[in-house]
Amino acid sequence: MSNTAERVNIVESEVLSHDWYLLKKITFDYLRNNGEWQRQTREVYDRGNGAAILLFNRAKKTVVLTRQFRLPVFVNGHDGLLIEVAAGLLDGAAPEVRIRDEAEEETGYRVHHVQKVFEAYMSPGSVTEKLHFFIAEYDAASKVSEGGGLEEETEELEVLEWTFDDALEAFYRGEICDAKTIMLLQYAAMKNIFATT
DSSP states (O other), rough: OOOOGEEEEEEEEEEEEEEEEEEEEEEEEEOOTTTTEEEEEEEEEEOOOOEEEEEEEEETEEEEEEEEEEEHHHTSSOOOOEEEEEEEEESSSSSHHHHHHHHHHSSOOSSOOOOOOOOESSOOOBBBOOOEEEEEOOOOOGGSSOOOOOGGGGGOOEEEEHHHHHHHHHHTTSOOHHHHHHHHHHHHHHHHTSSSO
């Protein structure tokens, strides 16, 4: 079987919107496994790549999360207030650099040693974004501000410090329904990151 690049031929790329991010309508020919070429059309939303981080305190067995209003989930029937890990777009920066800044902006905790644990495409059927996932330890000395996000980016976040068990229970009850947050909480549980080394 030929490699994917030889099986895809972009026929046309049309910009539908370039307001907040970039939305394109792409027409392409795809070589199917049976040897036939098939013409397909998809809309692709490009908002850039991002990073997310779970801040945890091993001694206290706590995690730092945020709560903020998200219009898309509100439009889809949720109350719009999502509990999430700190996260943001890379905006051209290295993931490790950007996520440290994002953690401080959103939570008020300054972390220096971040550990990348995996990458994932969050909605590959329509969105180009790849998310880089991190964990980092924090303590009381890490607190340098109240956090809450940047006003110039219209952010208004509530900073939450919960026990890890309470965060897991919130996920099981459906109170935490943000994918990146669920993935990092599940990673923490599977890897038993609160175990003393």
